[in-house]
Amino acid sequence: MRILFVCTGNTCRSPMAEGLFRDLARKEGLEAEVRSAGVAAFDGDRISRHSATILEQRGIPADMSSSALTKEHIAWADLILTMTLSHKRAVVQRHPDAIDKTYTLREYVEQGGGSDDALQAQEQLIAEMELKRALGQTIPADDYSKLRDLQRRAPETDIADPFGGSLSTYQAAAQEIEASLRKLIAKLRNQQ
Structure with missing residues (x-):
């Protein structure tokens, strides 16, 4: 399974989702490849300081840099999980062929992989x-x-954007992401 996490600038939520998912999947012995990108990202930007801190505190490498969403990302991914409904719309508007594999993270794990x-x-x-x-x-x-x-x-589908917030704001977003990632791992394990 190849999973692509998408947010706006690929400096806060989607890199946290990428790092956290990679770590959780490894610990669970789940075979999956993971990447992240942003619908309005600039290639090569460092992830936010607070995102890096959160990952490092958990022993997860934080040496990631941002990547603008491309058609190559879309072709690579088996599953595209966005942080908000507006990110999902942006992905599908730019890449209509991705409609059947694009969901918000919360939508995918809460509604069984489809929209209510x-x-x-x-x-x-x-x-x-x-x-x-x-x-x-x-x-x-x-x-x-x-x-x-x-x-x-x-249903609520968005993961709150911590951009510009304090470390505690980023920690709250990371907790929200991690809770959904744990459900994602359980769902993927059940599909295997």
Whole structure:
């Protein structure tokens, strides 16, 4: 299994997910390759100081650098796990062929690998609204009302962004990521 974690700049959440997953998978004896990238990353940037600190405190190498998401990443990955719904949208908009293997991390581990009905309806409505906007059409007030309702009913899919925050903010994000990664490892183990 080849897993790609994706966030914005590939300096905070996705490198933490990459490092934490690699370590957890090794400890569990799970065979998996892992990489990370960012939808708005610059190749070669160092990961954030706090992300590096968190990984180093756990004995995980933190000598990673950022990588902009490419079609090569998409082709390489069997599974693409994003940190937020907006990252998922960015991946699928740029690489429509990746739609069947792209999920938010929390969506994948919480909803059994597929979107629930409210999340799917929300994504469909957003796509329709974006198309109307691109065509210069007015978006009816009803659409916004439906979207708010769907957002209230849809499960939480995002991992909070610690960018610019304190070490404790990064630790909270790392805990959120690690909890989902533990579920991911259990799910992958069950699939083997």
